[in-house]
Amino acid sequence: MCGIVGYAGREQAAPILLDGLERLEYRGYDSAGIAVLSESAGLQVKKAKGRLKVLSAMVDGGRSVDGFIGVGHTRWATHGEPSDVNSHPHSTPRVSIVHNGIIENYAVLKEKLQAKGYSFKSSTDTEVLVQLIEFIQKSKNTDLLTAVQLALREVIGAYAIAVLDKDNPDEIIAARKSSPLVVGIGEDEFFLASDATPIVEYTDKVVYLEDEEIAVIRRGEKLKVVNLKNVEC
Ligand code: GLU
Numbered sequence: 640m641c642g643i644v645g646y647a648g649r650e651q652a653a654p655i656l657l658d659g660l661e662r663l664e665y666r667g668y669d670s671a672g673i674a675v676l677s678e679s680a681g682l683q684v685k686k687a688k689g690r691l692k693v694l695s696a697m698v699d700g701g702r703s704v705d706g707f708i709g710v711g712h713t714r715w716a717t718h719g720e721p722s723d724v725n726s727h728p729h730s731t732p733r734v735s736i737v738h739n740g741i742i743e744n745y746a747v748l749k750e751k752l753q754a755k756g757y758s759f760k761s762s763t764d765t766e767v768l769v770q771l772i773e774f775i776q777k778s779k780n781t782d783l784l785t786a787v788q789l790a791l792r793e794v795i796g797a798y799a800i801a802v803l804d805k806d807n808p809d810e811i812i813a814a815r816k817s818s819p820l821v822v823g824i825g826e827d828e829f830f831l832a833s834d835a836t837p838i839v840e841y842t843d844k845v846v847y848l849e850d851e852e853i854a855v856i857r858r859g860e861k862l863k864v865v866n867l868k869n870v871e872c
Pocket of ligand 1: 641642713714715716717718725738739741742763764765
């Protein structure tokens with residue numbers, strides 16, 4: 640289990656994400672990645688095996704990626720070797736996810752999706768979750784929050800996740816169970832991280848999510864926290 644960061648606000652997200660990942664380097668990792676969303680550039684996903692500086696060079700310190708909202712990850716592989724393709728974020732054409740933890744029943748969920756025609760690029764448990772979220776969005780015609788809630792109700796295991804949806808460019812949905820996740824609240828901006836280290840320099844207003852709580856982070860709105868059954872916490 641390694642690091643997660645997220646940002647939604649008025650600043651360019653990528654440099655803040657890279658800075659946050661650097662502050663989580665002490666935890667150890669084998670690869671790193673970011674996903675940043677903007678209406679003009681769409682969903683931009685950059686990731687690579689190896690040190691954070693490899694990723695940072697790939698995106699010119701964050702300057703070649705545009706958008707005010709994004710998520711980042713340092714991976715400690717549990718399912719699938721350290722490689723570019725197994726690095727996070729994992730994405731469908733529409734949805735992108737970063738995940739710390741282990742989806743214990745990923746094999747059963749993967750078989751179910753394969754039977755419906757889904758195929759997988761990586762060997763990770765995480766890609767199964769992102770494909771499941773998009774499958775629910777499409778088959779039940781739900782928004783991202785509902786799809787994440789329904790998907791997590793099928794998951795056995797530990798997770799801290801942060802999810803972006805290309806069709807909702809102002810939103811991050813973040814959830815946790817048995818793996819920590821913290822939301823920092825600034826002035827018209829939100830920070831997200833798997834521990835408070837990357838957040839403290841920006842704000843001292845932090846919310847520690849409890850197990851099975853979901854943070855609904857929307858630019859320009861107040862933070863909302865709900866559970867898997869959509870009851871506000
Ligand atoms: N189980 C996931 C993977 O192997 C996440 C590992 C982590 O927590 O970094 O990709």
